[in-house]
Amino acid sequence: MTWQLALQLGTSDQPLFERIAIAIATDIERGRLRVGTRLASSRTLAQQLGVNRNTVVAAYEELCAQGWIAIEATRGAFVTNTPIAKSALAGADGSSTLGYPEHPGFELPADALDVETLTGRPPGSLVLLGGVPELRGAPRLALARAYRAALCGAGARRLLDYASPHGHIKLRTALAHLLSHVRGVAAPVAAVTVVRGSQQGLYLASRALLRPGDLVAVEQLGFRPAWRALELAGATLVPIPVDRDGLDIDALEAAYATRPIRAVYTTPHHQYPSTVTLSTERRTRLLSFARRHRVIVFEDDYDFEYHYEGRPVLPLAAADRAGVVIYFGTLSKTLAPGLRIGYVVAPPAVAQQLVAYRRVVDTQGDAVLEHAVATLLEDGEVQRHTRRALALYRRRRDALCEALQRRLPQLDVPAPRGGMAVWASAPGIDTDAWVKRGVAAGVLFQAGSRVRFDRQPDPHLRLGFAACNESELVEAVDRMVRALP
Amino acid sequence: MTWQLALQLGTSDQPLFERIAIAIATDIERGRLRVGTRLASSRTLAQQLGVNRNTVVAAYEELCAQGWIAIEATRGAFVTNTPIAKSALAGADGSSTLGYPEHPGFELPADALDVETLTGRPPGSLVLLGGVPELRGAPRLALARAYRAALCGAGARRLLDYASPHGHIKLRTALAHLLSHVRGVAAPVAAVTVVRGSQQGLYLASRALLRPGDLVAVEQLGFRPAWRALELAGATLVPIPVDRDGLDIDALEAAYATRPIRAVYTTPHHQYPSTVTLSTERRTRLLSFARRHRVIVFEDDYDFEYHYEGRPVLPLAAADRAGVVIYFGTLSKTLAPGLRIGYVVAPPAVAQQLVAYRRVVDTQGDAVLEHAVATLLEDGEVQRHTRRALALYRRRRDALCEALQRRLPQLDVPAPRGGMAVWASAPGIDTDAWVKRGVAAGVLFQAGSRVRFDRQPDPHLRLGFAACNESELVEAVDRMVRALP
Numbered sequence: 001m002t003w004q005l006a007l008q009l010g011t012s013d014q015p016l017f018e019r020i021a022i023a024i025a026t027d028i029e030r031g032r033l034r035v036g037t038r039l040a041s042s043r044t045l046a047q048q049l050g051v052n053r054n055t056v057v058a059a060y061e062e063l064c065a066q067g068w069i070a071i072e073a074t075r076g077a078f079v080t081n082t083p084i085a086k087s088a089l090a091g092a093d094g095s096s097t098l099g100y101p102e103h104p105g106f107e108l109p110a111d112a113l114d115v116e117t118l119t120g121r122p123p124g125s126l127v128l129l130g131g132v133p134e135l136r137g138a139p140r141l142a143l144a145r146a147y148r149a150a151l152c153g154a155g156a157r158r159l160l161d162y163a164s165p166h167g168h169i170k171l172r173t174a175l176a177h178l179l180s181h182v183r184g185v186a187a188p189v190a191a192v193t194v195v196r197g198s199q200q201g202l203y204l205a206s207r208a209l210l211r212p213g214d215l216v217a218v219e220q221l222g223f224r225p226a227w228r229a230l231e232l233a234g235a236t237l238v239p240i241p242v243d244r245d246g247l248d249i250d251a252l253e254a255a256y257a258t259r260p261i262r263a264v265y266t267t268p269h270h271q272y273p274s275t276v277t278l279s280t281e282r283r284t285r286l287l288s289f290a291r292r293h294r295v296i297v298f299e300d301d302y303d304f305e306y307h308y309e310g311r312p313v314l315p316l317a318a319a320d321r322a323g324v325v326i327y328f329g330t331l332s333k334t335l336a337p338g339l340r341i342g343y344v345v346a347p348p349a350v351a352q353q354l355v356a357y358r359r360v361v362d363t364q365g366d367a368v369l370e371h372a373v374a375t376l377l378e379d380g381e382v383q384r385h386t387r388r389a390l391a392l393y394r395r396r397r398d399a400l401c402e403a404l405q406r407r408l409p410q411l412d413v414p415a416p417r418g419g420m421a422v423w424a425s426a427p428g429i430d431t432d433a434w435v436k437r438g439v440a441a442g443v444l445f446q447a448g449s450r451v452r453f454d455r456q457p458d459p460h461l462r463l464g465f466a467a468c469n470e471s472e473l474v475e476a477v478d479r480m481v482r483a484l485p
Numbered sequence: 486m487t488w489q490l491a492l493q494l495g496t497s498d499q500p501l502f503e504r505i506a507i508a509i510a511t512d513i514e515r516g517r518l519r520v521g522t523r524l525a526s527s528r529t530l531a532q533q534l535g536v537n538r539n540t541v542v543a544a545y546e547e548l549c550a551q552g553w554i555a556i557e558a559t560r561g562a563f564v565t566n567t568p569i570a571k572s573a574l575a576g577a578d579g580s581s582t583l584g585y586p587e588h589p590g591f592e593l594p595a596d597a598l599d600v601e602t603l604t605g606r607p608p609g610s611l612v613l614l615g616g617v618p619e620l621r622g623a624p625r626l627a628l629a630r631a632y633r634a635a636l637c638g639a640g641a642r643r644l645l646d647y648a649s650p651h652g653h654i655k656l657r658t659a660l661a662h663l664l665s666h667v668r669g670v671a672a673p674v675a676a677v678t679v680v681r682g683s684q685q686g687l688y689l690a691s692r693a694l695l696r697p698g699d700l701v702a703v704e705q706l707g708f709r710p711a712w713r714a715l716e717l718a719g720a721t722l723v724p725i726p727v728d729r730d731g732l733d734i735d736a737l738e739a740a741y742a743t744r745p746i747r748a749v750y751t752t753p754h755h756q757y758p759s760t761v762t763l764s765t766e767r768r769t770r771l772l773s774f775a776r777r778h779r780v781i782v783f784e785d786d787y788d789f790e791y792h793y794e795g796r797p798v799l800p801l802a803a804a805d806r807a808g809v810v811i812y813f814g815t816l817s818k819t820l821a822p823g824l825r826i827g828y829v830v831a832p833p834a835v836a837q838q839l840v841a842y843r844r845v846v847d848t849q850g851d852a853v854l855e856h857a858v859a860t861l862l863e864d865g866e867v868q869r870h871t872r873r874a875l876a877l878y879r880r881r882r883d884a885l886c887e888a889l890q891r892r893l894p895q896l897d898v899p900a901p902r903g904g905m906a907v908w909a910s911a912p913g914i915d916t917d918a919w920v921k922r923g924v925a926a927g928v929l930f931q932a933g934s935r936v937r938f939d940r941q942p943d944p945h946l947r948l949g950f951a952a953c954n955e956s957e958l959v960e961a962v963d964r965m966v967r968a969l970p
Contacts, residue, residue, distance in 0.1 A: 100672045108694070109693075115845060132646065148629035152625050199845070337647045340849070349589055360688060
């Protein structure tokens with residue numbers, strides 16, 4: 001890789017060759033030119049700078065004499081940075097603070113945002129993190145082909161250009177089809193917006209619909225980045241208990257009676273992190289509550305497909321006739337999280353506002369990728385992959401539960417009806433210490449404290465089973481046993 | 486594409502086959518099942534529902550008798566939707582509001598966000614919009630190859646997984662190299678964050694560094710979505726005049742004397758939209774002002790490479806030793822806007838806060854794409870493409886200026902030293918009317934009012950020359966002549 005030199009020659013009255021030499025030496029001292037880097041030939045640099053070639057030759061000779069560079073017949077001039085007399089080349093202002101500034105030259109806000117960053121994954125670790133799917137079988141070749149077809153096809157120029165912040169029409173159509181035929185949500189294309197994962201969907205919907213001071217009910221156990229999205233829009237969160245039937249609607253109604261809430265954020269299909277499904281009776285009551293009080297329901301349905309006992313329960317959005325549900329889906333679990341394809345289903349007037357914020361937040365999506373993913377949906381590639389994953393995950397769920405029961409009988413391990421993780425309870429065990437010791441033992445999992453609204457210690461563990469095969473799961477449980485505090 | 490039916494069979498005391506028939510008819514009425522759609526075979530549906538096949542056969546026969554579906558020997562059952570007796574299948578609650586809700590069932594915020602959406606581009610239009618690059622020569626095949634190599638290579642599983650919100654290390658390294666060697670910014674990799682275009686970079690930096698009530702100075706002529714990003718973080722904008730030497734530093738200092746400002750957002754290299762370059766004297770004064778008052782400088786350098794007279798002027802960030810400059814760049818102009826690859830260069834402590842917000846806003850970038858684009862940078866593909874584009878754009882700039890001088894002598898058309906657009910003045914002409922009439926005549930361009938802070942009518946035009954070849958530019962000017970109000 002050869003780059004043009006970026007020299008500021010200044011306007012001092014030194015001879016030109018000296019100014020060139022100083023500029024290059026400064027670049028070396030600042031680290032812009034690294035040891036071993038080849039300089040441009042004197043002919044090339046002279047052309048670039050619009051100076052006589054002899055001037056550059058003189059500058060190079062000066063630099064060579066002072067030890068900054070070496071000149072060899074075969075390699076030309078290259079950086080050595082062993083200067084004999086650095087001071088001879090010091091800047092006119094005697095500046096010694098060359099290089100990139102280490103610290104900001106202004107005050108940082110006092111209220112730094114506190115979000116969990118990605119857990120480092122030491123090499124060789126077995127990953128029992130709840131939301132990570134199996135990626136070894138992802139349809140990578142089909143995606144690469146579809147990507148190339150999109151990029152080199154007749155419409156490629158438009159795909160590479162500025163485009164609609166609603167997402168590519170081909171993907172919106174394929175998603176509308178999927179929503180209608182598999183999830184019972186008969187949304188028109190105008191109601192479907194493609195976003196970069198359900199996290200962005202929730203962020204944009206929050207910005208579009210919430211205002212500072214709005215109260216938003218959330219499940220007392222949940223996903224902290226989602227809560228942060230609501231808070232960044234100014235919402236004040238009201239935690240509501242969750243039990244074996246999901247969100248406690250009595251508690252929700254009691255909270256509303258105290259002070260009207262603007263919205264509820266919920267994961268009814270497989271409650272995050274406990275994986276319980278909201279009961280039919282509560283679903284009906286929640287929708288009726290929302291319709292009656294004109295409360296927004298943010299329904300996050302991040303892993304609809306992975307249901308093992310009977311058929312998936314249709315989303316709240318499928319039964320919503322009042323227009324209170326904003327529905328979030330993602331291809332992170334069925335295709336791959338790294339591609340960042342999610343979608344929001346909302347009445348068109350809401351979708352319009354959502355994309356107005358999207359225009360400011362990231363302009364638009366990646367239409368080439370959206371086109372390619374639409375092809376995978378149209379061809380049934382995603383659906384086939386999901387069906388294979390469903391069968392795989394059912395076996396892995398069983399394998400993990402069995403290994404846990406066998407090796408860690410002190411845990412209570414209910415087999416989840418759906419989802420990608422087990423929500424086990426470990427009474428009397430310091431789960432936070434266990435997780436920490438697990439990292440050292442080569443197994444990554446989560447303690448209940450991480451998903452509790454109040455961050456208190458919690459005797460639960462969330463153990464994902466999707467990303468490991470059956471023998472890896474057995475090994476992971478062995479490592480958990482070794483890591484027991 | 487074949488999808489599972491999503492039926493909610495309910496729990497009434499009707500015979501099962503009738504409940505299945507009602508569920509299917511309801512789906513047809515709601516538009517979830519469209520005319521011509523093939524239903525699953527009775528065997529498949531029976532398996533899916535866990536019922537006897539004869540039950541499904543009876544349901545299909547009922548639907549056929551009522552005209553909802555037809556059954557043909559070769560095609561099987563498919564939707565016709567010509568029911569004889571819709572009432573016979575009405576829902577138990579007599580509901581007639583089937584389908585997706587048209588309107589939200591809650592109040593929308595009164596302060597809807599007002600952003601310009603993408604201008605529709607009628608087919609056959611010639612595009613003289615300032616920021617649109619030539620995409621016909623984009624290195625699409627090289628990108629498709631690099632994408633496939635990333636997706637099908639050894640590290641693909643990690644690329645598809647959850648990842649660092651800083652961006653892929655390979656692309657951050659390639660960008661650090663580019664910044665150091667071409668732009669004189671000796672930033673370490675820790676200072677470089679990959680984002681989805683400079684718009685997202687500015688949005689995230691604003692969220693990370695600004696707080697409600699902060700004053701931010703902006704150029705009186707500028708890019709409205711950038712201003713919105715600052716405002717969404719709570720900033721109050723203070724417009725500062727721009728003249729032929731760029732941002733007016735006297736006016737900036739006067740504004741500061743009235744009330745301290747927190748930050749300045751500026752486009753010093755090619756001022757948007759006027760394309761003027763900030764003079765050397767003002768650059769020095771701006772940096773000194775920022776250092777003295779600990780004011781943040783948001784430097785948006787969206788088209789560094791496209792400078793036609795002499796070499797590009799190095800960014801403010803290259804001369805910043807105090808850590809006051811946050812630098813935004815993009816590959817939108819050198820590769821393609823649709824890919825949404827941009828970057829932010831900031832002291833590491835700032836980068837940390839920026840990615841904390843990024844975690845909430847869109848989780849992370851697309852590592853597969855970032856890996857592929859890094860390959861194009863390492864191979865020099867982007868650089869070669871940019872060099873070709875630079876030569877192309879210089880000719881196009883000259884062709885547009887010449888055509889304008891010949892056909893529209895009433896305009897004042899200074900040839901820009903850099904950038905992708907001409908900033909022409911059209912004294913005495915209603916430029917807003919001209920733009921509107923231009924759309925009808927098949928030529929798209931912008932009037933000054935669109936980029937003025939106060940939105941007042943303005944006698945300037947912004948005419949992009951990058952996306953059209955020379956004969957298209959001549960034709961575009963012909964259309965402008967025909968559209969003259």
